[in-house]
Amino acid sequence: MIYLKGRSTHKHVPAEPGMSLLELAMKYKVEWGFSCTRGTCARCRCHVSAGMDILSEPNDAEWDRLEPEEIEQGYRLGCQARVEKDGEAIVASRPYF
Numbered sequence: 001m002i003y004l005k006g007r008s009t010h011k012h013v014p015a016e017p018g019m020s021l022l023e024l025a026m027k028y029k030v031e032w033g034f035s036c037t038r039g040t041c042a043r044c045r046c047h048v049s050a051g052m053d054i055l056s057e058p059n060d061a062e063w064d065r066l067e068p069e070e071i072e073q074g075y076r077l078g079c080q081a082r083v084e085k086d087g088e089a090i091v092a093s094r095p096y097f
């Protein structure tokens, strides 16, 4: 299960391999900011406080858009970070504005 903390909704959703965090939020109706879905706007930025090991490694779009320090601290782009296997994670929507 992944605990998704959206702007006004917090929900446990299944960790479905292959889905991005943004796709999961949309599927289970957790309010999540986004615009481009291509890794450029960063509106979907989020913080992973647990369970990074069940997610894909940061991809080129995330390295381009986020600071290395942010990635180190657990920030990801929700439209780019994908679930790779079942497990537990906690992810909060954290746009810049």
Ligand code: FES
Pocket (backbone or CB within 6 Å): 033, 034, 035, 036, 037, 038, 039, 040, 041, 042, 043, 044, 045, 077, 078, 079, 080
């Ligand atoms: S929706 Fe634009 S970077 Fe994810």
